[in-house]
Amino acid sequence: MTQPEPDSLWPLIEPLLTEAHDPVQYLGGELNSRSKDWSQDQSETIRWVLAFPDAYSVAVPNQGLQMLYEIINERPDALAERAYAPWPDMEQAMRRAGVEWFTVDSHRPASRFDIIGLSLSTELGYTNLLTCLDLSGLALHAKDRRQSDPLVIVGGHCAFNPEPLADFIDGAVLGDGEEVVGAITDSTRQWKEQGKPGGRAGLLERLARADLVYVPAFYTVGYDEQSKQIAQVFPNNPAAAPRPTKKTVLDLDEWQYPKAPLVPFAETVHERASVEIFRGCLRGCRFCQAGMITRPVRERSAPVIERMAQKAIAATGFDEVGLLSLSSADHSQIAKLAKTMADHYEGSQTGLSLPSTRVDAFNLELAQELHRGGRRSGLTFAPEGGSERMRRVINKQVTEEDLIKTVATAFGQGWRSVKLYFMCGLPTEETADVTQIAALAGRVIATGRATAGHKDISCTVSIGPFVPKPHTPFQWAAQCPPAVVDERLAALRQAVAALGKPGRAITIRAAPGRPAMLEGLLARGDRRVGTVIEAAWRAGARFDGWREYLDMDLWEETAAIVLAERGLSLDWYTTRPRDYDEVLPWDHLDAGLDRDWLWDDWVAATAAEGVEDCRWSSCYDCGVCTRLGTEIQLAVGL
Amino acid sequence: MSGRRPAPSTPPPPPAVQKLALRYAKRGTLRFASHRVLQRAFERAVRRADLPIAYSAGFTPHPRLSYLGAAPTGAASEAEYLLLRLSEVLPPALVQARLNAVMPPGLPILQAVTWDDAVFGDLAKQLTASLWQVELDQVDGAGVAASAAAFWALEEFQAIQVRPGPTGAAESSRGGARSKPPRQIEVRGNVLALDLAKTSGRPCPDPGKPCAILEMVLRHATPVVRPDDVIAALAATGLEIGLPPRATRLAQGVYAVETGLVQPFSRIAALAPKP
Numbered sequence A: 001m002t003q004p005e006p007d008s009l010w011p012l013i014e015p016l017l018t019e020a021h022d023p024v025q026y027l028g029g030e031l032n033s034r035s036k037d038w039s040q041d042q043s044e045t046i047r048w049v050l051a052f053p054d055a056y057s058v059a060v061p062n063q064g065l066q067m068l069y070e071i072i073n074e075r076p077d078a079l080a081e082r083a084y085a086p087w088p089d090m091e092q093a094m095r096r097a098g099v100e101w102f103t104v105d106s107h108r109p110a111s112r113f114d115i116i117g118l119s120l121s122t123e124l125g126y127t128n129l130l131t132c133l134d135l136s137g138l139a140l141h142a143k144d145r146r147q148s149d150p151l152v153i154v155g156g157h158c159a160f161n162p163e164p165l166a167d168f169i170d171g172a173v174l175g176d177g178e179e180v181v182g183a184i185t186d187s188t189r190q191w192k193e194q195g196k197p198g199g200r201a202g203l204l205e206r207l208a209r210a211d212l213v214y215v216p217a218f219y220t221v222g223y224d225e226q227s228k229q230i231a232q233v234f235p236n237n238p239a240a241a242p243r244p245t246k247k248t249v250l251d252l253d254e255w256q257y258p259k260a261p262l263v264p265f266a267e268t269v270h271e272r273a274s275v276e277i278f279r280g281c282l283r284g285c286r287f288c289q290a291g292m293i294t295r296p297v298r299e300r301s302a303p304v305i306e307r308m309a310q311k312a313i314a315a316t317g318f319d320e321v322g323l324l325s326l327s328s329a330d331h332s333q334i335a336k337l338a339k340t341m342a343d344h345y346e347g348s349q350t351g352l353s354l355p356s357t358r359v360d361a362f363n364l365e366l367a368q369e370l371h372r373g374g375r376r377s378g379l380t381f382a383p384e385g386g387s388e389r390m391r392r393v394i395n396k397q398v399t400e401e402d403l404i405k406t407v408a409t410a411f412g413q414g415w416r417s418v419k420l421y422f423m424c425g426l427p428t429e430e431t432a433d434v435t436q437i438a439a440l441a442g443r444v445i446a447t448g449r450a451t452a453g454h455k456d457i458s459c460t461v462s463i464g465p466f467v468p469k470p471h472t473p474f475q476w477a478a479q480c481p482p483a484v485v486d487e488r489l490a491a492l493r494q495a496v497a498a499l500g501k502p503g504r505a506i507t508i509r510a511a512p513g514r515p516a517m518l519e520g521l522l523a524r525g526d527r528r529v530g531t532v533i534e535a536a537w538r539a540g541a542r543f544d545g546w547r548e549y550l551d552m553d554l555w556e557e558t559a560a561i562v563l564a565e566r567g568l569s570l571d572w573y574t575t576r577p578r579d580y581d582e583v584l585p586w587d588h589l590d591a592g593l594d595r596d597w598l599w600d601d602w603v604a605a606t607a608a609e610g611v612e613d614c615r616w617s618s619c620y621d622c623g624v625c626t627r628l629g630t631e632i633q634l635a636v637g638l
Numbered sequence B: 001m002s003g004r005r006p007a008p009s010t011p012p013p014p015p016a017v018q019k020l021a022l023r024y025a026k027r028g029t030l031r032f033a034s035h036r037v038l039q040r041a042f043e044r045a046v047r048r049a050d051l052p053i054a055y056s057a058g059f060t061p062h063p064r065l066s067y068l069g070a071a072p073t074g075a076a077s078e079a080e081y082l083l084l085r086l087s088e089v090l091p092p093a094l095v096q097a098r099l100n101a102v103m104p105p106g107l108p109i110l111q112a113v114t115w116d117d118a119v120f121g122d123l124a125k126q127l128t129a130s131l132w133q134v135e136l137d138q139v140d141g142a143g144v145a146a147s148a149a150a151f152w153a154l155e156e157f158q159a160i161q162v163r164p165g166p167t168g169a170a171e172s173s174r175g176g177a178r179s180k181p182p183r184q185i186e187v188r189g190n191v192l193a194l195d196l197a198k199t200s201g202r203p204c205p206d207p208g209k210p211c212a213i214l215e216m217v218l219r220h221a222t223p224v225v226r227p228d229d230v231i232a233a234l235a236a237t238g239l240e241i242g243l244p245p246r247a248t249r250l251a252q253g254v255y256a257v258e259t260g261l262v263q264p265f266s267r268i269a270a271l272a273p274k275p
């Protein structure tokens, strides 16, 4: 039996838009957006809402969601519509008018679809997720949902520790979505065709049995009375895999998505046609969750990249191609690729961009190629650690001499400013490691002035607080207390001031340490943290990733009250170091990384020992390739 | 890192050889498109249509498009004007067709003409008033008529215009615009005509709930007086308004009581040099 087609909510939405901020974000109808008929020519149509619970400007450019949107909509038996988090003013207006959370494509109520897939790239979107579910009229708690309610499944990087969301979600998908959305669609269709045996639970069992979806409700978590730590996690349903595994797409050339990127009406954070040139990163920076959970490296081949870029430009009218990846200068064909593409677009209005923060001469050559004859404004490097020792701790293998040499060459070639990224609050860090940034930036300015022969040289130092993340060697680390972070930043500012006149060419951009505590709590939290999220959301927490909305007082007070009931605290989750023996909330989720390897790397970190990129040197047995049957995929030929 | 060309070291962009004036509409959901959104849509469209658009010189060259007095966000329009400069001469009908092939469906180009200032004069000076249609749902027609008559009899009417600023990307941590302070404007003197007669022509969307349509001609004043300000004035005289009014600009031009509203392109046939 198919669901009747729900009415469009547009007549109810339209009157709200007169007063709404940026109403254009609720309209849909963007170039390359789709809006398929509710029923396709199949016995059962599987209907997805693909949501990104953040503001339109951040949400629309998300590549993962755009890929899935195309993949699902290409199927004759399925459709996908997009939904985003309404701004607080719109949320209020919707509540007053009784308007449900809607998809922007057809303005249909999200509650009437089969599956709501939410992509979570930051923990700070968790409260928005609750807003969306609540506005849909869905019960906040998965266990209270009705048989006819859609499944709520999360994906994206946060899905690698979905435990704080365990109360609210029906499932989580770990890893690459391209293949698994198809498999979930197939399973759901079969279940519907068979008359929905077992109801909602029956569908979840099917998805869990095939290890497509991790279903938190199928696992019981026990806690130790004394230590408050997790005592054990065990499956309580025969369909549940002992350790759900991450999904990995091996051949990116087989999945050339998005083919026709969305062209938003309203302004967004990235305005370009992005082509993902490889997935994964093997640099092994120990703080980097993205690098760890997306292993191994899988490259897209150069001709495919060029073709995708040309098609995307033709389909969108964007004036920039972004060659996207975690560390784009590391593609094995990048030099040739950059040259061919720079040749192709030379003299056109189309520019090229390459997000890369590698600190070396090669990166600079690439930048020269991409800016051929163009304006040389700023270069970005990410040494991440202030001192040589710190960089060994985090395994960011770059020496000060490398950096200075690269910068000198850059200034010699006409660049006028560099931006340097660092983190503060890293494991084993001392104040001296941070103040060292001042000396480094001072050398950058002095070297720059000497090579360029003029004083029009500047350096921006951007510092973010370090937050330990699951599935990284630093998952056991104590997060640095915000007061300490702030102290070190103050010391750095003083050190820069002490440089005298050259110090004025240095701009320090640093975020305060406190908000990082929230990220830390949500990132390494367990199921008990769900209560904090819900209470903070009920007290009004929204858009926590936005400085003007984040209310840290509210979060700290809520966390203190709610966690105290269980003898826990915000510090327990953040600034407390973990031991090898402690069961971590995400230990039962298999990201392909060998736990002992991570531990050894953590131990090596505290001894300030580095490891090499396994693509260039020998395999150091992180576990990804052997355990998941995956292999590094390098692009061949051009 | 990102690169954008052409750069200062490349030759200057080819000069503009043709100026086109376009009239376009803003329909359906896209009445909520802001001026900035329209600009973006046109800039992309000229690129996708591969028109030989002329670019400004300088570090970051911009396509040479000029927008003349865009309708406010939330208002629909059948008469928005835009000037576009090309570096190659093309038949206006071709430009119109190529743009329409790539513009979003809610933003069709309705007319395109080659605009020669020497012959036709300055287009901006020929857009000094607008004919607006305002749909009011859930109001009683007789009440609207009475309020309109009372308003029309006034000498002047001062209104407070609130101007919400953008949120989202613009108000983000990356810095950006704030709400502008409210300002006082004189409404009555800028209403050149007000007509309820058109009410009868169109059925109300929900027969159970009465509605009304008002037509009005507003002078383009500074600060600009919007149809919403006139409705606010009617509300101040006691009219109860349920849903927000829906305004559509039907035409722009020069208004005189004798001639009515004369639209700029209507004079072209008479002025254009005979072949």
Ligand code: SF4
Pocket (backbone or CB within 6 Å): A281, A282, A283, A284, A285, A288, A289, A290, A291, A292, A326, A327
């Ligand atoms: S280079 Fe380091 S920080 Fe960057 S993605 Fe790779 S592992 Fe992460």
